[in-house]
Amino acid sequence: MTLTLDLSPELEQYLLQEASQRGLSVEVLALKLLTNAIVLNQKQTAAVDLLQSWIDDEDEAEQQETGQFLIQSLDSDRLSERKLFPAELKGITW
Template sequence: MWALEAYVLKLLKDTILEQEKQTKLVNLLQSWIDEEKDTILEQEKQTKLVNLLQSWIDEEDEQEQKETGEYLIEALDQDRLSERPLFPAHLKGVTW
């Protein structure tokens, strides 16, 4: 009689331990899945950002770039402590 009870208790214990192992495995797998989802979402965000930046680069407006460059050169030359221009006109195309 005691042997049967001991056997049943051992089976019960083994079953509980197996269930705990399975629960830990499921939790581990769920954690891994969550991390992978986060990684995929982050990669998708990065891809969208790269695509946006690339679209800005591809939208070349040569005239706008030229005007911006001229404005920057003028602004830098005006705000100098020295009378000597940072971008002298006679060196345009030679050094800058």
């Protein structure tokens, strides 16, 4: 597919400089930048979908168990003796 774009002078200058620095043609650089943006968007969408599926998971017991495991792991794997999640502050700060 052929695509014609009207670029601002600033964007045109940026593409010309970047292409020159990378030893690429402007067309190749523009295609690489566009491809990278699309791939990044797809990865972000996939990550958001995965997180949403975890949020929508209605297994409350499993979520509680996972939360307790995470809290215990974070508190036990510390250089300091100070707990991140002290029991006396449960329901107050966490």
